[in-house]
Amino acid sequence: MSLPDTNVLPGPLWLITTLHVHTLSLHFAAMNFVIGGILIVLVEKWNGRGDSLVVRRFITLFPSAMAATITLGVAPLLFLQLVCPRQMYSATIVSGKKPTATW
Numbered sequence: 045m046s047l048p049d050t051n052v053l054p055g056p057l058w059l060i061t062t063l064h065v066h067t068l069s070l071h072f073a074a075m076n077f078v079i080g081g082i083l084i085v086l087v088e089k090w091n092g093r094g095d096s097l098v099v100r101r102f103i104t105l106f107p108s109a110m111a112a113t114i115t116l117g118v119a120p121l122l123f124l125q126l127v128c129p130r131q132m133y134s135a136t137i138v139s140g141k142k143p144t145a146t147w
Contacts, residue, residue: 053126064123071116078109 053060081102088099 057127060123060126064120064127067116067119067123071113071120074109074113074116078106078113081106081109 085094085099085102088094088096093099
């Protein structure tokens with residue numbers, strides 16, 4: 045695959061790639077926090093210690109952590125769409141295509 049035409053990019057390709065990698069890393073960190081916290085809460089509930097401080101603190105942080113995970117997941121997709129517009133557009137068409145009736 046060849047590199048995209050950099051004349052249409054709003055900034056240098058190295059900057060867009062760097063921002064893509066950093067925002068994707070932040071998304072993965074937030075995702076690990078949410079999934080790890082859910083596992084800790086489930087294990088604590090299973091062991092009968094569902095009222096511990098760790099469980100209560102994570103339950104209060106969960107809505108904010110989930111919102112941060114979703115928000116941090118949008119930026120990498122936008123940077124990917126900026127660099128590979130044809131592939132992203134094709135994937136959008138394929139995933140959004142409705143099946144046709146055969147009868």
